[in-house]
Amino acid sequence: MNEGDFKKPDWQPESGGKEFAARIVKGESQAKAQKYSSSENSSENSNFSPEKIVEGVQNGNRALLARAITLVESNSLKHRAIAKQILNKLLPYSGNSLRIGITGMPGAGKSTLIETLGLSLIKQGHKVAVLAVDPSSKISGGSILGDKTRMEKLSGEENCFVRPSPTGGTLGGVARKTRESITVLEAAGYDTILIETVGVGQSETEVRSMVDFFLLVLIPGAGDELQGIKKGIMELTDCILINKAEGENLQAAELSKKEYESAVHYLRPYTKGWTPKVITTSALTGKGIDQLWKIIKEFETVTKSSGVFYENRKLQALAWTKKIIEDGLLEIFYKDPHIREKYDILREKILSGKILPTSAAEELLELFLSKRK
Amino acid sequence: MNEGDFKKPDWQPESGGKEFAARIVKGESQAKAQKYSSSENSSENSNFSPEKIVEGVQNGNRALLARAITLVESNSLKHRAIAKQILNKLLPYSGNSLRIGITGMPGAGKSTLIETLGLSLIKQGHKVAVLAVDPSSKISGGSILGDKTRMEKLSGEENCFVRPSPTGGTLGGVARKTRESITVLEAAGYDTILIETVGVGQSETEVRSMVDFFLLVLIPGAGDELQGIKKGIMELTDCILINKAEGENLQAAELSKKEYESAVHYLRPYTKGWTPKVITTSALTGKGIDQLWKIIKEFETVTKSSGVFYENRKLQALAWTKKIIEDGLLEIFYKDPHIREKYDILREKILSGKILPTSAAEELLELFLSKRK
Numbered sequence: 202m203n204e205g206d207f208k209k210p211d212w213q214p215e216s217g218g219k220e221f222a223a224r225i226v227k228g229e230s231q232a233k234a235q236k237y238s239s240s241e242n243s244s245e246n247s248n249f250s251p252e253k254i255v256e257g258v259q260n261g262n263r264a265l266l267a268r269a270i271t272l273v274e275s276n277s278l279k280h281r282a283i284a285k286q287i288l289n290k291l292l293p294y295s296g297n298s299l300r301i302g303i304t305g306m307p308g309a310g311k312s313t314l315i316e317t318l319g320l321s322l323i324k325q326g327h328k329v330a331v332l333a334v335d336p337s338s339k340i341s342g343g344s345i346l347g348d349k350t351r352m353e354k355l356s357g358e359e360n361c362f363v364r365p366s367p368t369g370g371t372l373g374g375v376a377r378k379t380r381e382s383i384t385v386l387e388a389a390g391y392d393t394i395l396i397e398t399v400g401v402g403q404s405e406t407e408v409r410s411m412v413d414f415f416l417l418v419l420i421p422g423a424g425d426e427l428q429g430i431k432k433g434i435m436e437l438t439d440c441i442l443i444n445k446a447e448g449e450n451l452q453a454a455e456l457s458k459k460e461y462e463s464a465v466h467y468l469r470p471y472t473k474g475w476t477p478k479v480i481t482t483s484a485l486t487g488k489g490i491d492q493l494w495k496i497i498k499e500f501e502t503v504t505k506s507s508g509v510f511y512e513n514r515k516l517q518a519l520a521w522t523k524k525i526i527e528d529g530l531l532e533i534f535y536k537d538p539h540i541r542e543k544y545d546i547l548r549e550k551i552l553s554g555k556i557l558p559t560s561a562a563e564e565l566l567e568l569f570l571s572k573r574k
Numbered sequence: 575m576n577e578g579d580f581k582k583p584d585w586q587p588e589s590g591g592k593e594f595a596a597r598i599v600k601g602e603s604q605a606k607a608q609k610y611s612s613s614e615n616s617s618e619n620s621n622f623s624p625e626k627i628v629e630g631v632q633n634g635n636r637a638l639l640a641r642a643i644t645l646v647e648s649n650s651l652k653h654r655a656i657a658k659q660i661l662n663k664l665l666p667y668s669g670n671s672l673r674i675g676i677t678g679m680p681g682a683g684k685s686t687l688i689e690t691l692g693l694s695l696i697k698q699g700h701k702v703a704v705l706a707v708d709p710s711s712k713i714s715g716g717s718i719l720g721d722k723t724r725m726e727k728l729s730g731e732e733n734c735f736v737r738p739s740p741t742g743g744t745l746g747g748v749a750r751k752t753r754e755s756i757t758v759l760e761a762a763g764y765d766t767i768l769i770e771t772v773g774v775g776q777s778e779t780e781v782r783s784m785v786d787f788f789l790l791v792l793i794p795g796a797g798d799e800l801q802g803i804k805k806g807i808m809e810l811t812d813c814i815l816i817n818k819a820e821g822e823n824l825q826a827a828e829l830s831k832k833e834y835e836s837a838v839h840y841l842r843p844y845t846k847g848w849t850p851k852v853i854t855t856s857a858l859t860g861k862g863i864d865q866l867w868k869i870i871k872e873f874e875t876v877t878k879s880s881g882v883f884y885e886n887r888k889l890q891a892l893a894w895t896k897k898i899i900e901d902g903l904l905e906i907f908y909k910d911p912h913i914r915e916k917y918d919i920l921r922e923k924i925l926s927g928k929i930l931p932t933s934a935a936e937e938l939l940e941l942f943l944s945k946r947k
Contacts (some may be wrong), residue, residue, distance in 0.1 A: 339768060464840050530942070533943065557661055
């Protein structure tokens, strides 16, 4: 496959270079793709040599890093097979980053915050990657990080890698791609990974289960705003940040802070041994950004010394495994034509109160089991 | 099986009659139990004739009602088979009750509340059943409704049926038994079913998914108490009740009410179109009990006219079916000796970062699929 087989997604600025590390790859029919075995490595694929990409990723070659992530994000079976080889080779070098999830309503100023925080971290010598999980994003636009005017300074930095949300597919698919991108980026030496999410569907829960620290970005306002934010998100946070605490918002921000501090007490802390902090910032002026980083580092120190940090990572890895197994099993089950036929009949019977759910489920499971060796 | 094969559980009062509708049934070896097919109906089992029990349940025969529930709660495969026949026959006559879940810490006064509410409802002509879901309960004692001194008046009433929590087994098993008992009780004409739960594990979530209306019982006190209640429960409630609003507690109760009313605003309402209400009551003096019932009836009117009531019931039935299927599939998967062997190896590799969760899960699913026809 040649460079010419790639197309720029249309949300990229005309002048955009490698910092917009996404390309549109032509799809392939499943039949054709299945011809490729995971070990195949013909000369036709020399551009994709896993060894070359792995080496490039570890040596800081941005183009090859971008290519590795493109492969991880690809829906082509051929690319998936190559991505798997790359991931397995990079896995031993991954894990050494702080993974930070950032959520909040559109307009809360997440991008400005990420840009301000990211630039400050790069100045301190960090390598920062920015990913996004937005199951609603489409190549044709609407991707939260596809906005042409956003994160301009940050994406121009040598030590920063900005990647829009992988597009298409289910939330589970998007989450899988993001998790695997984290592995690649960590192996490439990125020590701080910021993962942005929008309040769509279950994307926050997905992101929460792949990060160490989870930040909720809000804007100041009276009590009514509280109801504007998606209920349930607060229970996932390690820190609530009232952004836009500037100018005439200042007083409202302090008031909001007090309200959220009180609200936090009603919630069960997500991270063992850590009470969520509430702070005010102004991403625009930079006020409070240092404090945010101090809190994140304090979180890291506290949870690493208690072991909760490592415990959470292990639990996340096992929970993820179990999740993929569960999803896979359910897919196998509900895609089985015999099951589908019977399920449709039983579903109607359940809804009209003609059969007990217990009995219906037992019948279906028996049918499923009868198909096993 | 003769009446002599039954034993009274030791938490029953010596003088306890049929109102404590539980008996200890001798266990049976699986091998022996499997001899019984679900259609078998030998003379040995004449006491258990499903037809006789179904007839008795519908005619208000308390002894046969108790027997039906004993069969539903039994872990014996023989009893399960008979219970299934009974349930399928009763199913068309079930569904016509208000199912009310009641949760709260021990000491909040749930029993007194249930007794006061139950007696008042019976006076108004209702038939009231009281069930419990307490996965920690044991025949040997500790069952929340096994307490000899509790609900004495209520359990003596003709139009009331009090049943302690089914014992033993997993929470899932206890929940299954309770759901099936609801079917039996509804077919027996009980129009109000109160289901008590204690704040243990996930029992509230289980109860929430089988009731129409969910009530959280709290006691008055300063803000600190808020942290004493299990976080997350508030999100499940349709009504928060501050009990023991009497004597010197009165002022504290009103204060608590205000606090919870404010707290409710931070939460996503569980039932569509219904904002959780907060009230103060004194189960001891009866104050507020009428108001509670008014709220429950208002809830019924609002949700029935919007259709949310029926929609929830349907969703509950389908969700329950899917839950049993999911649990069943996972059980089939993780009990498979080939899977177990491989899982143990892969688990260690995941925890030591030697394999990606995606790859491990895929390997296991492939192994599972290879065993299918």
